Amino acid sequence: MNTASTEFRKRVRMALADDELQHAMGRAKGGFVLNRQKAIAEFPEFHQMTDAARDIKDHVLMNLDLYLEIYEKKVLENGGQVHWARTAEEASTIVEGLCRRSGARKITKGKSMVSEEINLNEKLEKSGMQVIETDLGEYIVQLASEKPSHIIAPAVHKTRNQISKLFYKHHKPMGYADKVSERKEIVQQARSVLRNHFVESDIGITGANFLIAETGSSVIVTNEGNGDLTSVLPRMQIVVAGIEKVIPSLEDLSVFLRVLARSATGQEISAYTSLYSGPRANHADEEGPEQYHVVLVDNGRSSMLGSEYQSMLRCIRCGACLNHCTVYNVIGGHAYGSIYPGPMGSVLTPLIDGHENNTDLANACTLNGLCRTICPVHIPLPDLLRNHRTQQQRRKLTPFTGRFFFAIWVYLVRRPHFYQIVLALPIWVLNRVGRKSGVIKRIPLANGWTNSRDFPCPSAQTFQRQWRAEMRKFNA
Ligand code: SF4
Incomplete structure (x- = not known):
């Protein structure tokens, strides 16, 4: 087993043994799912909209170079600048250079998964700048020196008690003597602390939910309004976005807005949808940044174009x-060891970070297919995970024992008659062991299964034997 695999298993074991994490995940898992169901039930056109969203994305991906060029041209016309980054390192270096050259000391940030992907905070902090996350969930994980554990709810793994302690520890030296524990008090205190940072910030960095080619706008969709204060108040605004975020027009945006919030949080629409198209116009605008930069990040995305993974x-x-993943809801996001957890992360991470460091992700899945059913842009996630498994098997990245057992299994299933003979004995033995209690507590070489659950006692005969017996009776 390679080091990455050992580490993954270690993280999973820790997550399963972490009572507070289990409590937080147990509390969170139903809410998003039920809210989504309700929101969709109230919007009969939802499935038509998801088809349209998929088609728009597919059209853009077929013409990505064209739309990115249109987008860049529009941003330049609006007075902004566009920077192209091939890798994560290039992207973070570009942003760090912009911040350093402008003499920035304090930087506020809106929630941006791509900035996590490129390790932006670490880069800026190494250069002596103070980076403040302003999304409440991101702010909490920043105080805890952690990474987000969910792509829209970064602190979903934290209990209220943990947040209360964190705030007390970090805010007491700032003069907040009382420990806050009620949800409202926690939010109020975060607001109060962040307000000063917004005012003092030199540069605001956000991600983008969408980039609109026809207007050169970046769109952010939030529920807290922090993205707007981050974008508008500082003298420089930097938008960091993956190249796949571009869509053709405002009309297309209306399709995505109708599926995004319903799929994410079950809201009809998020509280704030803001479009930014450039710096403040001289003399015309009273507020807004003096400089507007967009950093477009490739980092493995263009190599997915035209491949079997393009739909990702x-x-x-x-x-x-x-929210719907049975594995994610038990182990939480940090166990994946990647900034993108859950089904989408298990597909995406090996594509941008290599299979070698992420061999277990594709296997941390039951292939129940629910993620495919609920994905608003119809990404066939289970098929893509299966592709990963095949590639890993071919490249011999999976453990030798797994490959050995699969080789035996392939040999047997290609010889059905022999398969029947070979299986008959172990099934008969398992039946003898478990027939009294109906379950088997322990199976040699299958501890991974029986350590946490009982194995149901199989029937004394294989299905095919039973089937043949039935058919004989039927034909007699
Ligand atoms: S893969 Fe589909 S369901 Fe998952 S985050 Fe992306 S759009 Fe949403």
Whole structure:
């Protein structure tokens, strides 16, 4: 087993043994799912909209170069600048250079998964800048020196008690003597602390839910309004976005807005949908940044174009596949060891970070297919995970024992008659062991299964034997 695999298993074991995490995940898992169901039930055109969203994304991906060029031209016309980054390192270096050259000391940030992907905070902090996350969930994980554990709810793994302690520890030296524990008090205190940072910030950095080619606008969809204060108040605004975020027009945006919030949080629409198209116009605008930069990040995305993984570039980061994933809901996001957890992360991470470091992700899945059903842009996530498994098997990245057993299994299933003979004995033995209690507590070489659950006692005969017996009776 390679080091990445050992580490993954270690993280999973820790997550399963972490009572507070289990409590937080147990409390969170139903809410998003039920709210989504309700929102969809109230919007009969939802499925038509998801088809339209998929088609728009597919059209853009077929013509990505064209739409990115139109988008860039529009941003330049609006007075902004566009920077192209091939890798994560290039992207973070571009942003760090912009911040350093402008003499920035304090930087506020809106929630941006791509900025996590490129390790932006670490880069800026190494250069001596103070980075403040302003999304409440991101702010909480920043105080805890952690990474987000969910792409739309970064602190979903934290209990209220943990947040209360964190705030007390970090805010007491700032003069907040009382420990806050009620939801409203926690939000109020975060607002109060963040307000000063917004005012003092030199540069605001956000991600983008969409980039609109026809207007050169970046769109952010939030529920807290922090993205707007981050964008508008500082003297420079930097938008960091993956190249796949571009869509053709405002009309297309209306399709995505109708599926995004419903899929993500079950809202009809998020509280704030803001479009930014450039710096403040001289003399015309009283507020807004003096400089507007967009950093377009490739980082493995263009190599997905034209490949069997192209559909993954449709992802609008709604988080619905995480909310519905049986594995994610038990182990939480950090166990994946990647900034993108859950089904979408298990597909995406090996594509941008390599299979070698992420061999277990494709296997951390029951292939129940629910993520495919609920994905608002119809990404066939289980098929893509299966592709990953095949590639890993071919490249011999999976453990030798797994490959050995699969080789035996393939040999047997290609010889059905022999398969029957070989299986008859172990099934008979398992039946003898478990027939009294109806379950088997322990199976040699299958501890991974029986350590946490009982194995149901199989019937004394294989299905095919029973079937043949039935057919004989039927024909007699
Ligand atoms: S893969 Fe689909 S369901 Fe998952 S985050 Fe992306 S768009 Fe949402």
